[in-house]
Amino acid sequence: MSPFALHNGTLMSIPDQSKATVAPATSAVIAAAVMVRNESQLEAALDALARQSYETAYTTVVGGGEPAQKVARRRAISWVSDMQGLIAGLPAAATHVWLVHDDASPRKDALAALVEGAQRVEASVAGSKLLRTDHPGMLESVGAATDVFLVPYSGLDSEEMDQEQYDVVRDVAFVFGASTLIRKDLFKGLGGTDPLLAPQAAGIDLSYRARAAGGRVVVVPSSEVLHASLCSEKTPLWREEAGRFRALLKVYSPVTLGWTVPLSAVIGLLYSFAMTFLGRKRALVDLVLGWGWNLYHLPSTLAGRRRLHRSRMAGDEELFRYQVRGSALIRELSDRFSSKVLLEDQLAGRLSGIIERRRAFWHEPGFYAVLTALVFLLIAGREIVADGLPAAGLALPLPDSAWATLRSYAGGWNTSGLGSPAPLHPSIGATALVQLLLVSHANLAEILLSVGAVGVGLVGTVRLLRRMEMGPLARYAAALALAGGPATRALAGSGDWPGMIAIGLAPWAVESVVAPWPVVLREKIGYLARAALATGALAAFAPVAVLLPLAAVIVRVLVAEGAPWSAVARAVPVTILAVSLLFPWLYRISVDQLLSHGESLYFNPSLWAIAGFAVATVFGLMAGDRRTVGFIGWGGTLAVGGSWLARTAGLGVGREPTVAGYVAAAVGTAIVVGAAIDLSARFSDARLWRVIGGRGAALGGLIVAAGVVLLLPSGRLGLPEDRFGSQLEFAAARSLDHGADRILMVGAAGELPGESRAGTGFSYRVVSGTGPIFPEAWLGAPRQGDVALEEVLERIGAGLELRPGQSLASFGIRWIVFTGPNPLEVALESQLDLRQLPGLDYTTFESEVFGARAVGADGIPWTWERPDYVGAGTALGPVYVAENQDRRWGEDWMASGWANEVVPSNGRITFGGDEPNRNWALAAAGVLAVLAALGIVGFDRKAL
Amino acid sequence: MRRALVAVLIGVLAVAVWLAPAPEPVTVELPVTTATAGPVVASNFSNCAWAIADDTRETLMSIVTLSDVEVQLTFPVAGEIRETYPESLPGPGASAIPLSTILSLGVSPAVVEFSDSPAAAGVIAEGEGSLAGDLCPSSASKVWVLPGGTTVQDRPLDLQLFNPFPEDALVTVEAISEEGFEPVPDLERVSIPGRSWRTLALGDVLPFRQRLSVTVRTEQGRIIPAMVQTNGTDQAIWTDVGRSEVWEFPLVAVGELQPFLAIANAGPLEVTYTLDVFTADGPVESAVEGLVPAEGHDRISVAGLADGAYAVRLRADGPVSAVVVGEGEGQVAATSGAPLTARQWMLPGAGANSSAQSSLWFLNTGADSITVTYQLLDAGGTVDLPSKVALPAGTVRRVPLDQIGVSGVIAESTGLFSAAWSAETELATAYASGIPVGE
Known part of the structure; x- marks a missing residue:
């Protein structure tokens, strides 16, 4: 043949x-x-x-x-x-x-x-x-x-x-x-x-x-x-799809099935999800139907497989011979997406255009890079895809209801700890928005935000370096250096999920302000709007990094020849617009809090990474031409400056500035790696010293980029292993009819979910019995309840509380979980009303004293439906609500110690809302909508 | 030029990165002070490891408080709370609740909780020819040292292990007699279920030991122990109140009892000690000297050291546990000493037994004279006006309590002193330590 x-x-x-x-x-x-x-x-x-x-x-x-x-x-x-x-x-x-x-x-x-x-x-x-x-x-x-x-x-x-x-x-x-x-x-x-x-x-x-x-x-x-x-x-379409899967199950050998079945499932899921938005609204339903159908017919499928086995003469290689490479579904998606984006190809009858486009698409090296990136993301993020986000540090699961989170964000009750009206961190609003767009599907949003962040970072870096006219190899290596560089791994390894997402968004924000300034006014407005959106998205996850694009263009102007000052002029309004998206969080936070609040991670990269970066920088500066020196100077300044900021934990600098340092370090490192490898590619036939210098720089860059392989073994994109997911599921399992009460988690600060408060010799925080969730990662400033809880814990720690369960019941706390040995745990060895639960990952005590988050005067507990409380509509008398006292919990409100007594109406207790926070949130949403609209209207397709 | 400037810029920044200080590592220090029993001080709870009420014996659960409190007595039995008993007391006030009015099940250890502190509890058990009493500790340590026991003929010695907590406890009891360390498998890894207790009859496993000290080491959970010594019809109970280099014994000899000090050294080094004797006339320092071997014990008679009321202070060059035991014909009484001095003492149960002659014992080992003011208390608050007793430097005073219906006493002074109380009938005697109020 x-x-x-x-x-x-x-x-x-x-x-x-x-x-x-x-x-x-x-x-x-x-x-x-x-x-x-x-x-x-x-x-x-x-x-x-x-x-x-x-x-x-x-x-x-x-x-x-x-x-x-x-x-x-x-x-x-x-x-x-x-x-x-x-x-x-x-x-x-x-x-x-x-x-x-x-x-x-x-x-x-x-x-x-x-x-x-x-x-x-x-x-x-x-x-x-x-x-x-x-x-x-x-x-x-x-x-x-x-x-x-x-x-x-x-x-x-x-x-x-x-x-x-x-x-x-x-x-x-x-x-x-x-x-x-x-x-x-x-x-x-x-x-x-x-x-x-x-x-x-x-x-x-x-x-x-x-x-x-x-x-x-x-x-x-x-x-x-x-x-x-x-x-x-x-015949419904899903029957065709299900039938193909049945055929696949019958004809392939077990080895081939071992990888085709899971890949088929993943691709099917991606395809169906995407198709939901590309004209086939029932795609996900069809997928489920297909899986159900195949499950139902699995016995006959296996019988067919056995029958074929008896007459089988050829191996799978023979079957592969007549197959196309890659996934036809992905191709179809790509075609459909291209058709949506590239309007000219939608014109009927322009057959040649379609053919040419398709041919060009498949022959582009970028296509294979995308495929490789997808495979990489699937492998490096397999645990997240399979099990969702590991709960550790600030990487906490998204709640079931995105709408409830957005309500809290827009002036509602902040349910973190013992609650407060304090505004939520912007990243909570951003993740809730993404989740809402995914029909509140928390798991899907976690996957999309985690895996997507890395993917977006890869693409963004490639775009940024393409804008710098670097070659494909340099772009791809730089993308790997961004995803797997020391700053990204350190931040992700500490569980700083928002920081990790910020790193993925950072190249887009920087690219948006170094892109050429359009000529037409409409496109200029669109340019600024899109740059503000990209910067705002970055700032939502790392607020101080809102200054990164501006800082990046300033550094570029200073160190790179020919970089225009006009970029700085453009970056200023972009930054101001992006800052407006940080409200209402920014409205309530003081400069001191912004700079010193939160536990920051001291950046301590490995010697390999330092050596690789140093080699790339030094050799690049020595052997590079002016263009390369400009890039390395730009990236190197960002990387080293960012690293300095990321190492200021010892100076008392808080989380937000250090995260911004990590983000800058990651972007800067990627630029240096890209420039170093690009140098080698461009000077392969130059003078010997330059060739040697270029190759040395490239080697250094590759060493840094090689760090990406460290993301593969865990399958969590560098995030730490799950510490507060399955480990805390006992609470839901042991909850009473009104739902899970609160958990008091005690341990070292770094061993607790999200932020924590300091006790004498231990740190602690309160989380919902349903487990810690991302909207509760940050704790507000201590209020009356927090002070009261601290006093109780001090008494328990001092051995003065023989019945800590009773003392904690008024806080709605039913469980105490110790993530490590500490004095409070020792103190609990002699108490009367906490019983240790056997067989759990952490030392866990359960109170024998009933204490719900909200209890009616009739003693009947109310159910917490974040952020509200729900009870019987016929309930009489006030309800004790174990949230930090705030008179906006109801019209007939009374303080009950540090907590609230509220006379409910219609069986629901809802926080009335913080007007300034709400107004700021609505204003920010308005700015977001306007920027999105202007960004679309002023979009210049040729700029792609 | 630009190349050099860029290199310098990056180099300077790199140096700044290099010099950025790392944050101080956070270290978690686990408390070690709870490893051994600390001094019993007035707190907001007490654990009474031994109390008894049956056909022949009754125990008064004695409580003293400085402020108005709600008191709750909890009686755990076989893993569950068998009974709780609430009581309101004005402050200052005292109460002596007969155990039989709550439970009459024989031995019934209890947890006494107070809604406010300082407050303290003690027990005084009485029966025909029997009188025993002591304080109830408010700590639950990992290691308890209880010297002063004997298992000679007709002297049953029980070790009461009370676990009021929900979790099961696992303890090993190490015994030292005149024959040295006594390995007893039956005393290893003894399990005490949560909210329960076990009584180990030491005479069964270590019979005919003239001098017996035990160390209770907790491997899991916490317990509160008490030694219960029987002599004839009389009984004595005592517990561990900690380790100290200085012990004061305001109460040594009552009636015909022949007192001795039992000193236990749980440390790895031998300890030398000196006894100072205090009488109503003044101190006699360094009256007796001795040595306690490492991880060993000593027993020294303190009978007849002076005429009339006298007290003893033990000074050692290492931390030891010490108990005073008085033995007589068919009688026994014991209590721990005072490991510290204080300006205010609670004496729960003092004067509560109407059929016994109770006495308060005050010791001033300081260099200045002090005046001790003591207030008799009952459930209604104070009884009569406070009384005063002058204590010149280095003297001891025995103050007989003639008042009937008193449930406890509070004694205070402007200077440091120690206090105890005793009760005696014709056939029985009880020693009990006071409980200092922390400042």
């Missing part, structure tokens, strides 16, 4: 016909089987069969029920109800079976051509060329390839005309079942077509099984069949 390239680049093969000097005698005895799927066309199909120049020896109608049976009886031909009947009734003299759909109308010479073509190349399965009945000149199928997941890829364009461009007998992955000739013995051996499968899936299934059994599958385009496609009308 010789390779044959379809017009779209897909490789198939044509039988080597040079040896077939004499056509074989057409001695086949054909048993035709008309597969009834839509009875309306049965008479026409039988007429077409009767007109065949190559006569069939026998004709049988298969299926269709009473009407089909009547037709068969009237025409004096046999009828069988199903495939088994057909196989049993096949005459001994027959050599082949011709399977024809009842909505197919073979041309007069279709069978003759089919037999001739099949016999000439000794094919076991041969399919006809299918043309559309309504447009006989239009191609429907000429055989097709599939990808490794058995998703068909025809290579045909929409409404492609038949100009005999495919008229050559050739091997294909499968032939559509509307007109298929198959050797009788093979047909019987395979048990015929799978009756459970939809038409196309049945064709794929039969073809693959035939090939696995040693048969050859070809298409014979000279055999033309008009096909009305009625067979698919009543």
